[in-house]
Amino acid sequence: MKAIRLTGLILFLFSLGLFLGSFFMSSYTLSESTFTQIVKAEHQEILAPEISKMYGVTYSISIPFVNDINTAVEKVNTKARAEQRWDQVIYDDYAGALTRASSTGFVPENKLLVFFLIYIVGAIGSMMFILPQIKLLGPAGIKNNNIFHNALNNRGWMGILTGILLIGFYILLYFFPAYITNWIIIVDPLQKVLNPSASSSQWFLYGFLYTFAVIVMGVRMIIKYRHSKYQIFRTFSVMFFQLAFAFLIPEILVRLNQPYFDFKNMWPLDYDFFDAWHINTLTKAGGLGIFMFVWGISLFAVGVPVFVYIFGKRWYCSWVCGCGGLAETAGDPFRQLSDKSTEAWQIERFIIHGVLVFAIIMTGLVLYNFYGGDFYISFNKWLITGILAITGAGLYFYHRKKFPSMGSRKVRNVVIGIVGFFGLGVLFSEVSVFAKYMPVDGSNFSFSSGNIRTVYGFMIGSIFSGVVGTGFYPLMGNRVWCRFGCPLAAYLGLVQRFKSRFRITTNGGQCISCGNCSTYCEMGIDVRSYAQKGQNIIRSSCVGCGVCSSVCPRGVLNLENRDEDGRFNQPILIGNDSISVS
Amino acid sequence: MQKIVIIGNGVAGITAARHIRKLSDDEIVVISGETDHFFSRTALMYIYMGHMKYENTKPYEDWFWEKNRIDLKRAWVKSIDFDEKQIQFEGSESMKYDRLILATGSQSNKFGWPGQDLKGVQGLYSYQDLELMEENTEGVSQAVILGGGLIGVEMAEMLHSRNIPVTYLIREKHFWGNMLPEEEATLIDNHLAKNHIDLRQETELEEIIDDGSGRVKAIKTKDGQVIDCQFVGLTVGVHPNIDLVKESKVETDRGILVDENLQTNIPDVYAIGDCAQLRNPPAHRRPIEAVWYAGRMMGETVARTVTGNQTKYQPGIWFNSAKFFDIEYQNYGTVLPVCPEDSAPFYWESGDKEKCIKIIYKKDNRQVVGVNLFGIRNRHEVWDKWLREQKPLEYIISNLPEANFDPEFFTHWEGEIQEKFNAEFPEQKVSVRKKGFLEKLFA
Structure with a gap:
């Protein structure tokens, strides 16, 4: 068994090495x-x-x-x-x-061979590494042994190296796709199978790698949590939606001369849904195009409130969504790295709702522009940087005053991050790489609907959701984007917090405050702080992955859709008649 | 404003401190020599196993204490002068108090075996024990654990996570035989075997053998077997840690004796948690209950008394929980290892012998008095209500689905349990839970 795993690991590393090496093989x-x-x-x-x-x-x-x-x-x-x-x-x-x-050279001339050696051999190697765990891990159950002793799972050298590779990959993918031409060429044979008239692009490469990771790591996830049918069904669901809805169906649609469309993606996560070119593509593509347009709007306007009311936001975030799918499969080994501090929660609320507001304003302007309106506003770049700096400093001191005993390191970092971003925009406005995305013109930041959309696409769409969102898996946990950045998660979360039947129920007085639930909460919710008070957990950020309930050694937590009455229960622990009010 | 000093920062002491703060503006000091901050003792095993770091076991962030004006003092107490109301620390420092709460916890039992103080022999209770275990198990290729209780099985699981083979000696016929009825104990015995724990029932320790350098090299059992090992876990229970007050005016027995207000024989001095021994325990409760929940409830209660609202300690229906490798255990009400004469058990076990339920009811009026659940999660609230309302067996069997607390999509066992009940009590037949559409689909 161990020999099989070792062989699998060697095969996988060979494939990974060949993937990296193929960058140089033309x-x-x-x-x-x-x-x-x-x-x-x-x-x-x-x-x-x-x-x-x-x-x-x-x-x-x-x-x-x-x-x-x-x-x-x-x-x-x-x-x-x-x-x-x-x-x-x-x-x-x-x-x-x-x-x-x-x-x-070698890669363009042996596309199929290289594809086989990287992806087929890589998949076989991964399976040889993963499948023996059914026997080696012993009877089904929670086996988190030695996670915090492991250099990959606990920000050791392997974690840092993985993070660097991921971040590097995303930077190349988004900003320098021509550099990775070799990688794009290798997946061309597959592209041709799906659609003979197309040739692979950077986005096809990305979609394929993404699906590959979700499937391979999905198998690992199912084996790891095979004692829990909730986890098994949920993992199958994200694997299915990624493979069918995100990867295959759009390719087939294009082959049939229909618009590329991911039926499970929706605004505001899908931030270009209301872009002029997208609206035009759909509305001019006949009946199916119109259906897609109406479907896309109904999904967020009707689907979200109705399904979140019945099931909580989990129906999307941990059963359907692609970002969630990657986080729940490839990201599972890193879930324990999310920050559980109250301070991280404060920052999370500030940023994620900020992104939602940004997305709404951006979309509003894009639509205003689409219907013939023209928006243009220009600020002195020094002035706007100054205002941001003063606002940031104000927030920092407000935080220090309101929570004097709590460190304000993170607030400071966020302020420095945002002000620094604009500051860099100012300083590097002559550098072409940045100037393309920052609307700096002479001594002004000028915002028209178009370049606000560009800024959004650059800051949120590329940097936040890709480079930071996935690149930081091994450093900050697997839900960085979902927790801090996703505007759709913010919207789903608001519904979940205020109008839903979903909650995580705490089982009376059984909590022993061990901390497994909080440690393995990928969203950084301090689950224990509720459980040890006997209180239900109702948080806008909870994606309902159910891992807190799985890792709880005393059966204290359960995800439930129940009557809204009594959802926000009193923090009272059962078992002590001396103090309970009965 | 009075100054309340609490000795011990475990769950009892810290719960008391938190509730005192909720109820008053008094000055609060919590003293501990063990760690700077409160951590969950029940999670010690998970640190060793790498499921969590020490940081993750702290239920409150470090700023919490300052914000809530709970002063934490890291020191060992040497003695207490109850007349002067003064605590003497090791070294020259001392501290005055107005009211004192003793929450000093437990100590591991040692029964005077030859070799029990050798290097590599230890119990597991404190953070220091955990550090010692980390040191003692370095490079170990065989371990022996002694004592079939909760800490023993935890230790077995810890060693198992590091691939150290474990020979597990217990005096009783089955694991935790002094607490569990035979059927449940057997189920755990089997599960331990499945996890390659070499369980030796009815085996007692004779001596621990020195390798010549002061380290353990083997143990010898009373029936003459010699088992080579480099680590011995002594987990034969705990006793109240009362060293600090044993020789003082405070009345003690096995623990520090307290009345129903958790007060000792000395005014303004209280004892809670593992170290406390109730002079008059409520019916169905033991005088010393060294469990997390009792410690927490005593903390909640004593906080009321010391802030001026004399409150009797009245624990409700007994409940407990544990986990044995992969099998979770929940218990509500009273289930004794040997069923009393006036009662009878109803027992169901799943085909794979990994799940079971044992319900104890009175023979005359069929009132249910307790339940053991293995591998099935049930609702505390529902069972608490049923036991309080003294529901009869058939009512509970019939309403069992209401108590189910397993995650969504998990197999429901209530139908099987009800069928077994109907087979045993044909004259009291209950209706059997029907499977839902999805359940049938994915069965």
Whole structure:
């Protein structure tokens, strides 16, 4: 058994190594014919003089190749801007297409083999590592042995390394997709199976890796919690929704010439739902498109209040949602790392509701713009940074005054984070990587509906949900995004807090304050603080994963949908007649 | 404003402190030599097993104490001068008090076995014991545990998590045989075997053998077996920790004797938790109850008395819980190891022998007096009500689904239990719970 696991681990590490190594397994040579084939005719003439010196030059890795293309484009654009020839500025992203067409070598020539060695062998290795646990872990039950002695699960070197790899992957995926052309090429055979006329993109790669992780780690989750049917059903559910709804159905829709659509995603998590291009795509795609549009709106307008009333927000967050699905499967080994302090809770409420408000304002402006309105506002960039700094400092001192005995380290960090972000926007407004996303223009921050949408997409959509949300799994727990950032979770949570039948019931006076529930709460809820008072747990952030109930050694906690009466019960413990009021 | 000093920062002492703060503005000092902050003693095993860190076992964040003006003092108390109302710490420091609450907890039993003080031999009660166990089990390839109780099985689980083979000696015929009826005890025996614990029933210790350097190398049983081991867990129960007051004016027996207001024979001095011994325990309760829940309830009660509202300690219906490896245990009311003459048991066990329920009822009026549940979670509130209202057996069997507290989608056992009841008592047939649609679908 142990030998099988070891072999599996070696196979998995081989695949992971090959995945990382395949980044370097191509060389890139731009030819004139590739150039003329890919670049639009009107750009060829102005771009050719700058780029022609690359013809025939072989690069051994993608980064300098991509950089040289981007530099050439940038040069042309700078010149065009300086001479106010606005129509000649190139907005097309040629780096990705040119890199892909210019790559030669082992990876492009052996796509199927590499795909097999990375993903099939990787999956087999993972299963060989995971499946023997059925025997090795002993009888079914909670087996959290040595989690806090483990370098992966307890922010040891393995956790930090995993975090760095994930964060690096997300930065490349979102901001430098042309660098990872090799990885995109490898999944092309699969893309062709699903849709022969398409070729794989960075998002197909991401969707595939995501689904792969949910399925493989879902099997692990089911084995780990196989004594609990609640956990088994729930895990099957997220695996199904990820595979079918998020990955396969949209690909099939595209193959059938229908709009790409994820039927389980919804606004405001799906923040581009009301973007002009998206509304237009759906409304112009015939009956199915209209249905998708109406479905998308009904889901958040009717589905959320009704289902949250009946089941709590868990129906979405830990049974259906893709972010939740990844957190509950690939993220499960890190759930114990969430911060349970009251201070973290205060920050959470501040940020997550802030993001919800931001999402609503952003969507409002986008729609206003869609219906012909024009919004434009411009602030002196120093002024706005100053106002943020003063507000932040105010919040900091307010916190110190109101909670003098509580450390204010985290409030300080959040303030520094937000002010710092805008400060950096100011300071680096000349640097192209940032300037693209920050609406800085000379000495002003200028906000139009369009660039508020860009800021949202950059800060919330990319940095928060991707880089921080998943990259920080091994550092801050598996629900960083869901807990601090997701505007849909905030909305679901408000309904759950104020109008729902869902609660976690505390079983009378049986709690022994051991702390397993709080430790394994991925949302950082201090479950014990309620349980030891005999109080039900009703928190807007609770995603209903049910792990507190699973790990409780005394059967104290149970997720229930019951009558609303008595949901917010009095903190009274059963068993002591000396003080109970009966 | 009076100054209330509490010795001991376990659940009893800390609950008292918290409730005193809720009820008054008095000055509160909690003294402990064990740790700076309150932690959950029942969670010590999980630190060793790596389920949690020490930090995770603290029920309150560190700022809580200052915010609630509960002063924490880390020191060992050397003696108490009850006439001067003064505490003497180790070293030269001392402290005055107006009222004193003793919550000094328990100590592990040792029965004078030869070799019981060797290196590698220990009990498990305090945080220091945990640190010692970490040190003592380093590189150990065989361990022996002595004593079939809750701490013993915890220790077995701890060692098991580190892949250290355990030989488990118990004096009784079955695990926890002085508390559990035979059927339930057998069920746990089997479960321990499933987890590769080498359980030796009716085996007693003769001596612990020195390896020549002051460390244990083996033990010898009364029937002459010699078992090699480098670690011995002595978990043969605990006794009240009364060393501090044994030689003083405070009346003691096994514990510190207290009246129904939890007051000792000395005015303004109280004792709660494991260290307290009730002079007149309520019916169905023991004079010393070294369990978490009793400690907590005494803390809640004494807080009222010391803040001027004389309150009798009146624990309600007895309840308890534990977990033996993967099997959870809940108990409501009285279930004795040997069923009394006037009562009878109703027992059901699942086919896999991992779940069972034992209900004890009076033979004459069929009133139910207690229940043991293994592997099934039931509602405290419902059982508390049923036992208070002295419901008869058939009522409870018939309404059993109401008490179910297992998570959603778990198999419901009430139907099987009711069928067994109907087979045993054909003249009192209850209706059997029907399976829902989903249950049948996923059965």
